[in-house]
Amino acid sequence: MKVVVVYNMKSGGNKSLNDLKKACDAAEIDVEKYIAVSAKLRANLKPYIKKNAVIVGIGGDGTLSAVAGMLAGTEAIFAPIAGGTLNHFTKDLGVDQDLESALGNVAKKRLHVIDTAVCNGRVFINNSSIGVYPSSLQVRERFEGYIGKWLAAIMAGFHAFFSLRTYRVKINNEMINTPFVFIGNGVYDISTPGIAQRTDIKHGTLSVFVAKTVSRWKLLKIALLAVIGRAAMLDEFDVFTTKSLTISSRRARLSVSTDGELGHEPTPLKYEIQPKSLRVYY
Incomplete structure (x- = not known):
């Protein structure tokens, strides 16, 4: 499976980019692009959203919420993975809390279509x-x-x-x-x-x-x-x-x-x- 990985180095359960690459390689995930969370995240993700890519998001609830807000209403697919402190969203979905296990199971998961909510147009997931x-x-x-x-x-x-x-x-x-x-x-x-x-x-x-x-x-x-x-x-x-x-x-x-x-x-x-x-x- 070819994916794009969005990661936040400042999240509570942060790992280095080198660690993430090793984990993705071990899980046999074909990563097209690694994108760090930054002010340019929307612009950097835009071409992959247009291609209806699978976007793996690794971070806390704030990071996953930001990525979900960009994917909501599109045909792109979100694969959230816990990388923060509380990780409410991934826990509610039943996603493995261990990074390596979660990455290894991405290709085995089913596609679901879930709700999001908005406050003045700003998307939130929890x-x-x-x-x-x-x-x-x-x-x-x-x-x-x-x-x-x-x-x-x-x-x-x-x-x-x-x-x-x-x-x-x-x-x-x-x-x-x-x-x-x-x-x-x-x-x-x-x-x-x-x-x-x-x-x-x-x-x-x-x-x-x-x-x-x-x-x-x-x-x-x-x-x-x-x-x-x-x-x-x-x-x-x-x-x-x-x-x-x-x-x-x-x-x-x-x-x-x-x-x-x-x-x-x-x-x-x-x-x-x-x-x-x-x-x-x-």
Whole structure:
């Protein structure tokens, strides 16, 4: 099988280009081109997307999301491989987390057509959130170079908790004022302890979790019950499935987390599901 390999040397599970070449050779993969993630990624990938090539993406969720955004709506085929820290996307698809095993199985995988989602036209493959989490990311990024990642994360969490802003969400003809919104691509189950688990990425729907309170202590209660999979029992927490939603604010731009990457988008934010928009080997 002839493929194009996109790799990110800065991802959490990074390997050198020489290591990647050795792994591809060992897996008997015919690599037409190795392309490093850079500002020129779209331009560098464009001729291969036009040829409907198989694009192997190696990196964390942010890298895979960026590549998926370029392939969505085309006939090119995406073969995602874990190369980051959390690797939610590849885990949800059941892709081997070991690089060598995943490369060796690329040619054996079946072709699936899955959903993607967009925020103001920007594609994401896992989830997006507004409020507490992106606010804490912004503060963490500002300070982690001085005091370290984990101490900065703790400081950021306290800052976000005590400086809440509210947003207006229009979903399924209902209007909700909230300090926190989670939008997932696909069907998510929140009844299991820990983080929400995605159970379907081909259903043509967004899963939306909304806090229906601005009380800090009730938000803390939601967070604590979410850890044990019991947040849905609270009246102050609601779960929706929808094809689209709109988030508005008095601010011209909002901090938005998409697939773990912090960005800033003009308001209103318009989210939509893109059913069967990405061709994937897994």
